Amino acid sequence: MQLVVARIGRAHGIKGEVTVEVRTDEPELRLGPGAVLATEPAEAGPLTIETGRVHSGRLLLRFEGVRDRTAAEALRNILLIAEVDPEELPEDPEEFYDHQLMDLDVVLADGTEIGRITEITHLPSQDLFIVERPDGSEVMIPFVEEIVSEIDLEEQRAVITPPPGLIDESEAVIASTRDEDGSGEDGSEDGSEDDAAGEAKKGDA
Numbered sequence: 341m342q343l344v345v346a347r348i349g350r351a352h353g354i355k356g357e358v359t360v361e362v363r364t365d366e367p368e369l370r371l372g373p374g375a376v377l378a379t380e381p382a383e384a385g386p387l388t389i390e391t392g393r394v395h396s397g398r399l400l401l402r403f404e405g406v407r408d409r410t411a412a413e414a415l416r417n418i419l420l421i422a423e424v425d426p427e428e429l430p431e432d433p434e435e436f437y438d439h440q441l442m443d444l445d446v447v448l449a450d451g452t453e454i455g456r457i458t459e460i461t462h463l464p465s466q467d468l469f470i471v472e473r474p475d476g477s478e479v480m481i482p483f484v485e486e487i488v489s490e491i492d493l494e495e496q497r498a499v500i501t502p503p504p505g506l507i508d509e510s511e512a513v514i515a516s517t518r519d520e521d522g523s524g525e526d527g528s529e530d531g532s533e534d535d536a537a538g539e540a541k542k543g544d545a
Contacts, residue, residue: 371389377389380418387404445496449501
């Protein structure tokens with residue numbers, strides 16, 4: 341299984357290093373020296389990691405054959421892709437790879453359906469589930485213990501106990517936007533919140 345583990349950012353310095361937006365829980369494994377990664381677009385790779393270090397909280401990588409800032413800048417926005425065994429699991433039983441969580445049903449403790457996980461966004465402070473609701477709208481659910489009480493891979497569901505306003509407030513925003521542009525009717529919703537989009541950091545592996 342091929343999974344995106346990072347996105348290359350801007351060049352750092354003049355010796356070919358680049359910043360990377362990490363999309364894996366295990367950068368030391370997926371993005372360590374010697375790792376050979378496929379790319380998107382495919383013609384940019386494969387890329388072999390020569391060195392890696394953390395600077396000011398950001399991971400910096402240098403790839404074999406990339407020796408100056410111009411070559412490093414040419415790699416900007418390229419996705420790095422690792423080959424991962426679909427049966428492989430994280431060592432910590434409380435951690436999950438993104439591909440394990442995608443498409444899980446999201447329900448309340450009483451079984452009420454909220455939607456389906458369509459994307460996982462990884463922010464510096466926390467991870468977010470992007471959940472598509474039955475009406476096509478989206479809601480963001482922080483992946484924290486206080487809210488996501490259970491991940492049941494056998495039943496393919498994530499049980500949540502949202503605080504007041506997390507779900508209802510999202511509905512209100514969507515409804516309000518539709519009312520303003522005159523495209524909605526009472527009791528109906530469509531579309532998604534403007535700020536629901538984000539870039540994943542925690543890796544698909």
